[in-house]
Amino acid sequence: MSMAYKLLLLILLFSSYAMANPVYQKLGIPADEISQQAQWNISIPPSGKGLPQGQGSAQKGAEIFAMQCAACHGPQAIGGSAEPLMGEVGSLGGEYPEKTVASYWPYATTLFDYIRRAMPINAPFSLTADEVYSLSAYLLSQDGIIPANSTLNQDSLPKVIMPNRDGFIPVYPIP
Amino acid sequence: MTSKVHKNRRRFLQQAALGSVLATGAMSLPIVSRSESSEFPDSLPEWMREPGGDFSNYGQPSTHEQQVIRWISANPDAPGNGVSWTPLHDLQGTITPNGLHYERHHNGVPKIDPNKHILLIDGLVEQPLQFSVESLMRYPMESRICFIECGGNSNSGWRSTPIQAKAGYAHGLVSNTEWTGVPVKLLLEEAGIKKQALWVIAEGADAAGLNISIPLEKLLDDALLALYQNGERIRPENGYPMRLVLPGWEGVLNVKWLRQLRLVEEPIMSRDETAQYTELQTDGSARQFTFINEAKSLITSPSLGMMLPDSPGIYQISGLAWSGRGKISRVEISTDGGESWTDAELHGPILDKAFTRFSLAWHWQGEYAVLQSRATDETGYVQPTREALVSQRGRYGFFHYNAIVSWEITEEGDINHVYGL
Numbered sequence: 296m297s298m299a300y301k302l303l304l305l306i307l308l309f310s311s312y313a314m315a316n317p318v319y320q321k322l323g324i325p326a327d328e329i330s331q332q333a334q335w336n337i338s339i340p341p342s343g344k345g346l347p348q349g350q351g352s353a354q355k356g357a358e359i360f361a362m363q364c365a366a367c368h369g370p371q372a373i374g375g376s377a378e379p380l381m382g383e384v385g386s387l388g389g390e391y392p393e394k395t396v397a398s399y400w401p402y403a404t405t406l407f408d409y410i411r412r413a414m415p416i417n418a419p420f421s422l423t424a425d426e427v428y429s430l431s432a433y434l435l436s437q438d439g440i441i442p443a444n445s446t447l448n449q450d451s452l453p454k455v456i457m458p459n460r461d462g463f464i465p466v467y468p469i470p
Numbered sequence: 471m472t473s474k475v476h477k478n479r480r481r482f483l484q485q486a487a488l489g490s491v492l493a494t495g496a497m498s499l500p501i502v503s504r505s506e507s508s509e510f511p512d513s514l515p516e517w518m519r520e521p522g523g524d525f526s527n528y529g530q531p532s533t534h535e536q537q538v539i540r541w542i543s544a545n546p547d548a549p550g551n552g553v554s555w556t557p558l559h560d561l562q563g564t565i566t567p568n569g570l571h572y573e574r575h576h577n578g579v580p581k582i583d584p585n586k587h588i589l590l591i592d593g594l595v596e597q598p599l600q601f602s603v604e605s606l607m608r609y610p611m612e613s614r615i616c617f618i619e620c621g622g623n624s625n626s627g628w629r630s631t632p633i634q635a636k637a638g639y640a641h642g643l644v645s646n647t648e649w650t651g652v653p654v655k656l657l658l659e660e661a662g663i664k665k666q667a668l669w670v671i672a673e674g675a676d677a678a679g680l681n682i683s684i685p686l687e688k689l690l691d692d693a694l695l696a697l698y699q700n701g702e703r704i705r706p707e708n709g710y711p712m713r714l715v716l717p718g719w720e721g722v723l724n725v726k727w728l729r730q731l732r733l734v735e736e737p738i739m740s741r742d743e744t745a746q747y748t749e750l751q752t753d754g755s756a757r758q759f760t761f762i763n764e765a766k767s768l769i770t771s772p773s774l775g776m777m778l779p780d781s782p783g784i785y786q787i788s789g790l791a792w793s794g795r796g797k798i799s800r801v802e803i804s805t806d807g808g809e810s811w812t813d814a815e816l817h818g819p820i821l822d823k824a825f826t827r828f829s830l831a832w833h834w835q836g837e838y839a840v841l842q843s844r845a846t847d848e849t850g851y852v853q854p855t856r857e858a859l860v861s862q863r864g865r866y867g868f869f870h871y872n873a874i875v876s877w878e879i880t881e882e883g884d885i886n887h888v889y890g891l
Contacts, residue, residue: 317610321660323591323599330592335730338671338681338738367547376547388754392866394745399756402739409741412679416548416577419677463748467685467759 339408343453346407349424350448353441356433359426363415372434377416381437384458397438401463403455406431428452540570541639550578550677553620556645558638558770558790564817564825565615566645568700573707574620574643576678576742580727584711587675589657589695593732596662603711606697609652614694614717616823617792619644619763621720621747621869627856628865632876632887637773640887641875644763644792646825649715651696654689658731667733671740672714675729683737684716684723688761692717695728718794718823719761720870722747749867757867765793765853766872767801767828767845778883781836787814788829793847797821800846801828807840807876807890808855814843839879840888856889 329335336345360372369375373382373395383393392398396406411427413419422430432447441447441455510519531538538560544552554573556566566572573579584603592598623643626633633640658670667686674680684693694715696704704710709726716723722742737743737759749757769789772778778785791798797820802811814828828843845853854862856873878888 317656319610319656320608322605322608323597323601323657323660326590326592326598326600329590329600330598335590335592337679338673338732338740340734340736340738376545387750387756388752392750392754394750396745399750400741400745402744405739405741405744408681408738409745412681413577413677413741416551416677419577419679462754463744463756463758465759466757467761468687 337408337412339404341402341404341453343404343449346404346449346452347424348449349428350446351425351427351429351432352446353429353432353436353443355425356429356431356436359422359430360433363422364430367416372437380434384438387459387462396434397440397458399459399462401457401460403431403435403440403452403457406434407452538570540573541636541642548577550575553622553643555639555642557636558642558644558768559636559773559775560638561770562788562827564646564790564827565700566647568647568702568705568708571645571647571699571705571708572620572643574622574721575707576676576680578677579707580676581706582675582711582727587711587729589712589728590730591657591661591733592730593671593734594664594667595658595733596664599657599661601657603697606652606695606712609656611650611697612653612694613648613650613698614692614715615646615648615821616715616717617644617646617763617825618715618721618724619766619792619794621722621760621763623721624766624871624873624875625868627871627873627875628860628868630865632889634774634887636775637768637770637875641768643721646790646792648700649694649696650698650701651694651712651715654693654695654714654731655691657695658686658689658733663733666735669734669737671730671732671734671738672723672725672728673730673732674709674725675727680722680725680742681738681740682723682725682742683734683740684714685761686733688716688719689731716761718763718796720747720763720794723761747869749863749869751867752864760870761794763792763794764870764872765791765795765798765845765847765851767791767798767843767853768875769803769841769843769877772841772879772885773877774885774887776885778834778879778885781834781881781883783834785832785834786829787832787841787843788827789814789843791816791826791828791843791845792824793845793849793851794823795851796823796848798826798845799848801826802844802846803828803830803832804842804844805832805839808842808844808874811844834879836881836883838881840890841877841879842874842890844874 367375367377372380380396383395383398386393428447435441436443540554542554556572589601620643624641669683696715713726771788791801801814803814804811814830817827859873876888878886
């Protein structure tokens, strides 16, 4: 085997190896510290892990709703330009199904997660944890999912059983 | 050899000197008054008799094409919450121009400073890592032509009466792009994936903080952390400085303005995987995690808003087909509302999970006609009729409408949207 041929073989071997296993410098920087910071821990799972301290009552939530939410969602949380939030529990299998928070959402933790990160739409992340607990309590109390005089906090919110808790059929993984 | 180089250099210097004279205006081109006896007075168009326009730093379409636009549909109370539709009916080929890629924003387009943006990979990993945009630009990149389709595309099809909108303005929440970026797999492996990890919560840096759960399996398969869109850096409305691209999977999972990938055991059950992007069925239950965009096709020409000028005449029926499961293997066309079908020509290259252009020449004799296209993908999946889809899913699923689209051709050559014959 000539030297040139050996060299060629080596080059070919290396180039095919390089395509399957790209050669590159790993440039990720350890991020243990920021991974613990609040601004990187916004998502709240059904277990409630990561919910902040604080609490809020349905009564207080009604006041905040009128100030912060009614303009888009309507004074009764239905009929505005934004999605309806209350009512219609039990309508999903009927002739005129309506997907509201009360009728459709499977987890109360989603309500906290979504209000905190996305609402009010003109000022996301502007509400305090107490205000988000209050709004959650107000919305859930309107359809009797929790009693009208309820207070919610990081322990009680994940325990709320939503009416449509078992209404979802996962299609993934695909058979 | 040396003398030749010398000669060329000398010529260059002469030309450079001439250029500098011209640029300073010490010498200018004479103003030529057109001779009356010109051989070509008005027989040549003016753009051949006058110098053309200036160079441009970033080119724009012809002023004669200003009607080719995305159609915006947003909430007046929250103008950043809505969609804009790709004008598929005005386009040809398969690649969507960047300025016409469809948009779905939940709270506007963030103005992200790439120098202040990082991607954090954490959760069930051996070592949480952060990456600057600059560092990601040094990773090996791959390019992938694929479509991205909003789960809510074509949702007007669930209504009881057919919407009279142009093809793109009813079905254009889908676009096809060459995306270039870093395989997500490389970055996840750099952080070290723990055994328990099954899902990944992706979060965007927009004012909706969009968060959604993606099976880890998909991110390890063919997901790209895209930095480029058709060769240039991703447009702000498509996720600048970086977005996820998950070929074949519904748009909302292709998280724009990506800031975090957190590896977890179970889905987070965020609003956009429970309240939205789930499909309510007639029995009241809802399909969840319906990630794949099933095979679909659409005749883009002739379509609503156009007309057939010659009767009889020959028309090139043309359209697009795509499937989130793989390649398109067949597109059939019917001109009689599905009674009989003819195979269309598929224009190559036929790519996996990408737009495929199809066409068929049609001799129209002036009769009433209903044009339809029906796609089949390489898995054998056949695009359903509207009747079949509605009988299977009901009318309140809202998402993942992929039924056959019918264009009615009247004897006058006008075109309407109908639901079959």
